[in-house]
Amino acid sequence: MTEMLFDDAATAPGQSPLLLLTHGAGAGYDTPFMERLAGVLVSHGVSVARFEFPYMQKRRADGRKRPPDRQSVLLDHFATMVRRCRDRIGEERPLVVAGKSMGGRMASLLAASPEVAGIQGVACFGYPFHPPGKPDRWRTGHFADVRVPMEIFQGTRDPFGKPAELADQPPLPSRVRVHWLEGGNHDLRPMKKQGLDPDALIDQSARLAASFLYSLSPESVLL
Secondary structure (H helix, E strand, O other): OOOOEEEOOOOOOOOOOEEEEEEEOOOOOOHHHHHHHHHHHHHHOOEEEEEEEHHHHHHHHHOOOOOOHHHHHHHHHHHHHHHHHHHHHHHOOOOEEEEEEEHHHHHHHHHHHOOOOOOOOEEEEOOOOOOOOOOOOOOOOOHOOOOOOOEEEEEOOOOOHHHHHHOOOOOOOOEEEEEEEEEOOOOOOOOOOHHHOOHHHHHHHHHHHHHHEEEEEEEEHOO
16 A cells, blocks of 8 residues: 655755645545646745545555544544655755645644644645635634645635634634635536536645645744
8 A cells, every 4th residue: 555645846856845735525546636736836936745645545455435434543644644754855845735625624724733843834735714604613713723834725616614604703723714716616617608627626726735834934933
């Protein structure tokens, strides 16, 4: 079983920032979304390490679908992957934790934990602000505890959180910034009537994320 997929940046891989990226609740680290996202990031000078949570590793081994592990298990595994990446790339290169949907939420919770070190930022692709159809169950209470810059790349049609719903909530902390991708759904797919390439918004989010990683300085690492 491959525990981690590591793609070096297309340019200066030895000095590039690293995005540690994980999946959403229902699919693994090699879906078309994850492959496209990683590929565009690599082309823009970002190295990408992808990993799967234990329940998804078991699914890959025997083909049986399982619900996600308990939050504590997910976060412990994520923290282990951070340490392994630090061992691989050293202490100087920027490292950002990231994920799609549930994976992004776990990345943000990890960055809010005082026990975790070596992280310079958080990137979330399709953040699950609330379960679909349940906007009263908002999932941003821990954002105030995230001690590094955090960027969210969200489609304007995402049933897990739309612009009008976010506008009705208290303002997000200044460290947290949302990039709205016009017409995108939870997988960052545009509407057909927009006339865009189906991957256009994934590509846009990857370019924005690459700029974010290159904006970080080593001094911002969580100690």
